[in-house]
Amino acid sequence: MVSSNDVQRLFLQAIFSRRIVSQKLAVKLWEKCVDAVKASDDTLEIPFSDTREAWDAWVVKINAALDPIDLEFAHMNDQANGKELYALVNRKGDEVAQMATDYSPVEIVYFKNLIEQIMLAPNETYCITSFAALREVANLKPTMTKTHGEIVLNSFVAKGWLHVSRGGKYSLSQRTLLELQTYLRSTYPDEILECTMCLEMVTHGTACKTPNCKARLHTHCYNVYRRRNDACPSCKEKWGTDPSKVTPVGEGAFKDGQDKGKRRARRAEEGGDEEGDEEEVEYDEGSQSQSQPSQSQPTRTQSQRKGKKKAVREESMDVDEDDDEEAAATPPPTKRKSSRR
Structure with missing residues (x-):
């Protein structure tokens, strides 16, 4: 028998099939689910509203249903344009194991190694070249051919993981940052940068160049902030129009040759020294080296995160609203020690 609870079931099926969606598309899917249930039984009264308050209440309801199975309908903003994105996230265990349905164990290890090289990239670049990506193939046990590695690497891109x-x-990718956020924060605490404005992870944005200043902002947050402010939100240094006052975070900070010849790795947490010191390994296609996690970093309180995130969202909605070009279809019947230089 059709009931109002079927709206939740249809909505979750639609999200599962899409993995990550914009907030506008998610609202449209919710509306379609309500219409589908009403079409089956027109006597049902199912409230729907596209207001922000109604949407937030719907998300709370969805998460209450997902809590017993340790899933969350979580959201974050696109670092470049600020668009709000949602995805179902596993909040328990090794989040990278979510890929096990699509990839073999050795391919998952390859993906973990790629994450490590990206997170440990110097100069806060959070990126690697194809040379560095394929170099990791030689460090796998069991081994993988270079041709197989190229195919898997392309698959990671095609499926939105990289x-x-x-x-x-x-x-x-935005999908990885959202779905694997718990894994990234627990495994690479000293490599995590947080936006000074919204407190979310930053792998692409802008940094204040004042010595010892810790201000890092997403590209979107920086653009919104600069429309109304002329000084660093942390050290209060006047930025003006001088480009030397700020420096990029992400690919813009990449220096030619920074990842050639060596791979960044760490001593194994088990069997290595107690502090898990960092080691740099000369690259040799015949060599086999593995990397394991180590260390910790204090984090902000949840209330601080929610307060600043809400403020940034409200400010950005006043000055910037992106059109969503996606069309909604009817829903289907380990801890680390910092390696920064």
Whole structure:
């Protein structure tokens, strides 16, 4: 028998099939689900509203249903344009194991190694070249051929786990940053940068160049902030129009040759020294080296995150609203020690 609870079921099926969606598309899917259930039984009264308050209440309801199975309908903003994105996220266990349905164990290890090289990239670049990406194939046990590695690497990009730029640099995609956020924060605490404005992870944005200043902002947050402010939100240094006052975070900070000849790795947490010191390994196609996690970093409180995130969202909605070009279809019947230089 059709009931109002079927709206939740249809909505979750639609999200599962799409993995990551914009907030506008998610609202449209919700509306379509309500219409589908009403079409089956026109006597049902199912409230729907596209207001922000109604949407937030719907998300709370969805997460209450997902909580017993340790899933969350989580969201974050696109670092470049600020668009709000949603995805179902596993909040328990090794989040990278979510890929096990699509990839073999050795391919998952390859993906973990790529994440490590991206997170440990020097100069806060959070990206690697194709040379560095394929270099990791030689460090796998059991081994993988270079041809197989190229196929798997392309698959990571095609399925949205990695992003490749026009310049040929590989970085973590929005999907990976959202779905694997717990894994990234627990495994690479000292490599995590947080936006000074919204407190979310930053792998692409702008940094204040004042010595010892920790201000890092997403590209979108920086653009919104600069419309109304002329000084660094942390050290209060006047930025003005002088480009030397700020420096890029992400691919813009990449220096030619920074990842050639060596791979960045760490001593194994088990069997290595107690502090898990970093080691740099000369690249040799015959060599086999593995990397494991180590260390910790204090994090902001949840209330601080929510407060600043809400403020940034409200400010950005006043000055910037992106059109969503996606069309909605009817829903289907380990800890680390910093390696920064």
